[in-house]
Amino acid sequence: MVSKSRKGDSGKVKGETPAKVSADLPSGSDLPTHYDEPQGNGGETHQSTTDRNLTMTSQQGVPVSDGQNSLRAGKRGPTLLEDFQLREKIFHFDHERIPERVVHARGYGAHGFFELTDSLADYTRADVLTAVGRKTEVFVRFSTVAGRAGSRDLARDVRGFATKFYTREGNWDLVGNNIPVFFIQDAIKFPDLVHAVKEEPDRAFPQAQTAHDNFWDFVSLSPEAWHMIMWIMSDRTLPRSFRTMEGFGVHSFRLLDAEGKSTFVKFHWKPKQGLQSVLWNEAVKISGADPDFHRRDLWEAIESGDFPEWQLGVQLFDDEIASKLDFDHLDATKLIPEEVVPVRIVGRLVLDRNVDNFFAETEQVAFCTQNVPPGIDFSEDPLLAGRNFSYLDTQLKRLGGPNFTHIPINAPRCPVMNFQQDGHMAMTNPKGRVNYEPNSWGANAGPRENPELGHSSYAAPLDGRKERIRSETFADHYSQARMFYLSQTRIEQKHIGDALVFELSKVERVDIRARAVSHLANIDADLAATVADGLGMAVPQAAAAARPTLDLPPSAKLSILANGPDSFKGRKMGILLTDGSSAELFNALTKALKAEGAVWEVIAPKIGGVVLDDGTAVAARQKIDGGPSVLYDAVAILPSADGAALLARDAASKDFVSDAYGHCKYIGYSDAATTLFAESRVPPDLDAGFVALAKAKDAKAFVGQCAELRFWPREMEVDLDADSVR
Numbered sequence: 267m268v269s270k271s272r273k274g275d276s277g278k279v280k281g282e283t284p285a286k287v288s289a290d291l292p293s294g295s296d297l298p299t300h301y302d303e304p305q306g307n308g309g310e311t312h313q314s315t316t317d318r319n320l321t322m323t324s325q326q327g328v329p330v331s332d333g334q335n336s337l338r339a340g341k342r343g344p345t346l347l348e349d350f351q352l353r354e355k356i357f358h359f360d361h362e363r364i365p366e367r368v369v370h371a372r373g374y375g376a377h378g379f380f381e382l383t384d385s386l387a388d389y390t391r392a393d394v395l396t397a398v399g400r401k402t403e404v405f406v407r408f409s410t411v412a413g414r415a416g417s418r419d420l421a422r423d424v425r426g427f428a429t430k431f432y433t434r435e436g437n438w439d440l441v442g443n444n445i446p447v448f449f450i451q452d453a454i455k456f457p458d459l460v461h462a463v464k465e466e467p468d469r470a471f472p473q474a475q476t477a478h479d480n481f482w483d484f485v486s487l488s489p490e491a492w493h494m495i496m497w498i499m500s501d502r503t504l505p506r507s508f509r510t511m512e513g514f515g516v517h518s519f520r521l522l523d524a525e526g527k528s529t530f531v532k533f534h535w536k537p538k539q540g541l542q543s544v545l546w547n548e549a550v551k552i553s554g555a556d557p558d559f560h561r562r563d564l565w566e567a568i569e570s571g572d573f574p575e576w577q578l579g580v581q582l583f584d585d586e587i588a589s590k591l592d593f594d595h596l597d598a599t600k601l602i603p604e605e606v607v608p609v610r611i612v613g614r615l616v617l618d619r620n621v622d623n624f625f626a627e628t629e630q631v632a633f634c635t636q637n638v639p640p641g642i643d644f645s646e647d648p649l650l651a652g653r654n655f656s657y658l659d660t661q662l663k664r665l666g667g668p669n670f671t672h673i674p675i676n677a678p679r680c681p682v683m684n685f686q687q688d689g690h691m692a693m694t695n696p697k698g699r700v701n702y703e704p705n706s707w708g709a710n711a712g713p714r715e716n717p718e719l720g721h722s723s724y725a726a727p728l729d730g731r732k733e734r735i736r737s738e739t740f741a742d743h744y745s746q747a748r749m750f751y752l753s754q755t756r757i758e759q760k761h762i763g764d765a766l767v768f769e770l771s772k773v774e775r776v777d778i779r780a781r782a783v784s785h786l787a788n789i790d791a792d793l794a795a796t797v798a799d800g801l802g803m804a805v806p807q808a809a810a811a812a813r814p815t816l817d818l819p820p821s822a823k824l825s826i827l828a829n830g831p832d833s834f835k836g837r838k839m840g841i842l843l844t845d846g847s848s849a850e851l852f853n854a855l856t857k858a859l860k861a862e863g864a865v866w867e868v869i870a871p872k873i874g875g876v877v878l879d880d881g882t883a884v885a886a887r888q889k890i891d892g893g894p895s896v897l898y899d900a901v902a903i904l905p906s907a908d909g910a911a912l913l914a915r916d917a918a919s920k921d922f923v924s925d926a927y928g929h930c931k932y933i934g935y936s937d938a939a940t941t942l943f944a945e946s947r948v949p950p951d952l953d954a955g956f957v958a959l960a961k962a963k964d965a966k967a968f969v970g971q972c973a974e975l976r977f978w979p980r981e982m983e984v985d986l987d988a989d990s991v992r
């Protein structure tokens with residue numbers, strides 16, 4: 267029997283793709299369907315095959331004849347429980363999710379390698395840090411902390427920067443952040459910190475942000491958090507890209523040489539792409555325009571062959587240097603300025619391969635701070651001690667059993683030999699009769715301990731009373747917060763003030779706002795006054811401080827703007843075109859961008875693209891509504907005269923211009939673009955951030971100018987809050 271394709275049915279015909287069918291199928295067509303074929307595979311988008319190698323199977327390897335129709339008793343009768351194919355497919359689907367990470371749930375990873383360029387053999391016996399030229403496979407996962415796995419990329423938040431080195435001596439996980447200090451000094455406070463920052467438990471919002479009462483309540487009652495507060499209110503928490511962030515191991519670790527001699531070490535990642543962040547107003551708009559902004563950026567850079575690269579730096583110091591510091595290096599709320607202990611560059615990290623599958627690799631990767639090869643060891647930082655417990659424990663919950671090291675992304679690349687066995691999902695139990703030690707099976711005895719090669723801990727002399735107490739060397743909470751603030755450029759200081767005012771304006775309880783500002787009074791009087799003014803309140807009395815704030819020398823390395831790139835390489839320009847745009851300008855601009863190693867996207871009134879004035883058709887990457895200027899580092903606005911008149915009537919086009927202006931971007935423009943500017947809240951006297959593109963040669967100069975990334979003087983003109991820093 268042939269039944270008719272009903273309206274609302276997919277109307278698919280065996281062997282045809284739905285697209286083709288829908289294009290060809292007039293409504294009410296009499297084309298035959300598969301509905302009368304009890305065993306047919308539905309003829310959906312896939313054709314059936316007779317090739318055994320291409321044959322779909324169940325998880326048990328049983329070939330599947332029809333994956334689109336369940337087994338039923340009669341065409342319109344009940345579905346049968348006997349249908350093991352249906353049950354297996356649904357069963358597997360039901361269990362696709364694993365618990366998301368309790369923090370750092372949203373993340374994105376890539377593969378690459380680490381190459382050692384300078385040996386640390388004088389300090390450590392770790393192969394990964396002594397074999398110059400050795401390339402060690404790595405997997406890196408970047409993340410935000412507070413939001414859930416589906417939250418947006420550009421939340422104001424610390425970024426995780428976790429690296430798994432698959433060394434010849436086992437996995438080394440350097441699980442760091444893009445900020446060198448942390449909120450708290452003792453691991454026992456971590457659950458409170460995380461509860462306070464995440465969504466409030468009764469209402470389940472706000473998601474992925476610190477701008478709410480619970481967070482500011484907690485930190486205003488925790489003076490130790492205030493150095494970190496300065497960092498998270500800075501542009502560090504709004505990175506332009508994972509590629510433009512630094513990374514830090516945060517804690518002091520130890521390097522151990524063959525004799526067991528210890529040297530303290532702090533690890534740094536320095537991006538070759540230079541540091542770069544976005545503005546808050548931009549971040550808010552990017553979050554709507556492209557919630558996947560950072561993951562897309564990393565994916566696209568790697569796919570295009572523009573492999574991001576970082577240098578690995580180490581700060582090495584011993585007890586003597588440590589004893590001369592103004593603070594205790596075991597306190598994770600402190601950093602060691604590079605001016606005090608210089609960073610020595612010892613290697614490079616290159617990310618050159620995207621994952622094949624996000625879940626299998628990025629979601630299942632299990633970082634553990636306690637994964638260290640021989641020659642690397644821990645300091646007595648109490649935060650690190652807590653982490654060394656937490657990470658292993660959390661994997662059991664997330665990955666369901668003790669054999670998560672058998673999952674390919676977590677499996678060491680060197681031999682793994684021991685007598686551990688069984689458990690959920692065991693893939694590789696030891697072979698043979700022996701599964702214990704000591705044993706007397708001679709040549710078949712299996713693996714043995716190796717005191718010479720094996721990991722050994724630093725023989726730290728210990729003494730002390732067992733008690734719950736914080737060292738008085740951890741008591742200065744404000745001096746480095748002040749140092750950080752004073753190390754920023756004026757623009758960056760303004761952004762910190764703006765962020766504090768923004769966040770505290772979202773706090774409903776006035777007493778919490780006041781308590782927060784009382785800490786600022788210990789950090790910088792001007793900042794406290796600016797923020798109090800921004801909140802419309804009087805400056806409160808300074809919070810009681812255990813130690814007076816010291817005036818430490820500023821450190822230039824702490825500023826993003828002082829450590830930016832010197833070219834537009836790896837950046838993205840948005841080029842707005844219309845029909846009739848100048849081919850000469852467009853070609854010259856794209857040539858200059860290519861020469862610079864930059865990329866571009868064409869934005870047009872229609873996604874089908876435009877026809878330039880020489881008749882060339884150019885495809886668009888974005889329709890104007892989907893490609894706002896916040897997605898680009900700089901923009902070129904090159905409409906024809908007719909095109910500009912058209913765009914001047916379009917809200918999205920006007921936003922494109924006014925946002926690029928408001929976000930201090932460099933704007934290249936054709937003569938005709940001024941018609942659009944006149945309608946787009948741009949003052950008639952164009953500032954020096956606007957670059958007229960009349961001739962082909964102007965394009966090169968424009969791209970050169972874009973190396974500065976932003977035309978900062980404009981910020982003083984476009985923001986009411988700028989009055990505070992004039």
Ligand code: HDE
Nearest residue numbers: 367370407426427428442443453456516652653656657660
């Ligand atoms: Fe984490 N942290 N953390 N953390 N952390 C986790 O481990 C924890 C801390 C960091 O991409 C969890 O596998 C405690 C500092 C990163 O998979 C968990 C304490 C720093 C990632 C955990 C800290 C970090 C995590 C959640 C205080 C910077 C993501 C899922 C003692 C140096 C790794 C997981 C990835 C993830 C615990 C503090 C960085 C729960 C108890 C300080 C980059 O184990």
